[in-house]
Amino acid sequence: MITRAREWALAGLLLLAGSCAPAVSAARDYLQLFVTEPYLELHTGPGRGYPVFHVVPRDASVDVLFRRTDWFKVRTERGIEGWASQADMLKTVLADGSPFRYPLGDRAGFTAHRWEMGIFAGQYGAATLVSGYAAVSFNSQLQIEAAVGNFLGKFTNGVIGDIGLAHVILPEARLSPFLTLGVGLVHTEPKATLVQPSDRTEQSAYVGGGLRYYLTRRFFLRAEYKAHYIFTKRNANEEADEWKLGFAFFY
């Protein structure tokens, strides 16, 4: 019953937050852009498959309300709202006549960006691994990254959390290798059939490397290997190999 009440409270909060968002944005100044092509097409939704329902003539202006992926919600001088593609918007100009520029996800962005996030599937020791990561770049070559993983095996389950540095070699290449180094924690839950069934959390360190391959827009593939050294309280330390492959995006 309490869980249900909490869910409804959360739902209420979400809706409230959502209804506040447009109210706040109503007071904003919007970017005004002028059409220089013969016309600017407005779609009913943020995608190339949504039909064109209106065109804005040359020299008319639009206010840019907000952006969703590569589409801009705009309002014409007559108050008509619709979605214009990024490719079309890049042909418009600002009030001072300078062209409108907006960073697209491209190879240049792949080489130098601030944030990246991704999800992986792979192996951790003998277990199956599900993992996600986020990274912040200091420059095109050095980034700090944090990864969280859940490994699910026949004899043990557990969670791993890592934080470390990654150095990208050849960041401007489509296929760029990288090296990683860092520390982490491993929480292991052995299944009851094992001799040592108690849960334990241990510190670890890792060294690894991998490959990034730029796909398109903001997407890239990332394959990675990490050699983990787990510092146990028992006589010998443990080692675990982590292999994973996944999708990532940057912005």
Added chain:
Amino acid sequence: METGLRVLLLTALLAALPGCASWRHKGSPPPGTQGATAAQSPDEAPPRVVEPEVARREIKVPKIRSSNIELGLYYGELSIEDFGAHPVSGITAAYHITEDFFFQAEVGRAKAGRTSFEVLGGGIQLLTDSERQFTYYDLSLGYNFLPGEAFLGRGLAMTSAFYLLGGFGGTDFAGDTKFTVNFGAGYRVVPIDWMAVHVTVQDRVFQTSLLGTTKLTNNLEARLGVTVFF
């Protein structure tokens, strides 16, 4: 001779002084001397009567707000293989990367019922009450296709799209967490820019040996969700 030397040095000093002065005020000549210097050098341009006050107009470019994150709740029915169909609820978070692709993370929970073995066997209990909690999470990649519009009467059109989902995660059930593959499809209607309504059907597949033999179980889920864009 000595007086001659003194005169020479004094002359040199006198000659150097105005030089020093001009060196000191090289950057900004004092306003009083401006007219004098202008009068002294007739070759320079005459003083301006009206100073033009043209300030460069600073154009502030307002930032464009991005709205790619979608958070929401859902409620539906989950058919747990061998354990019957039961209500499921959960939360989702999605990030729209392009118009075609999005990432989605989900956490959901349902409570499993009794197997037919337990029903027929009288008082037999395969699982404890807490082991019947079916909790799952997954990370998925979504692909939007068939974009269109849904019409309600003559006056209201809402954009809509079908999407495919595929991903992996974990399922905590019967005292064990299993690697789970999920795939499915959904229909999204966007009545207002910041809100969407989803109808989603997914299958969650994992391997279990709970009932004697090791087998892949298919757990079908149908649900209705509401999300808010940020």
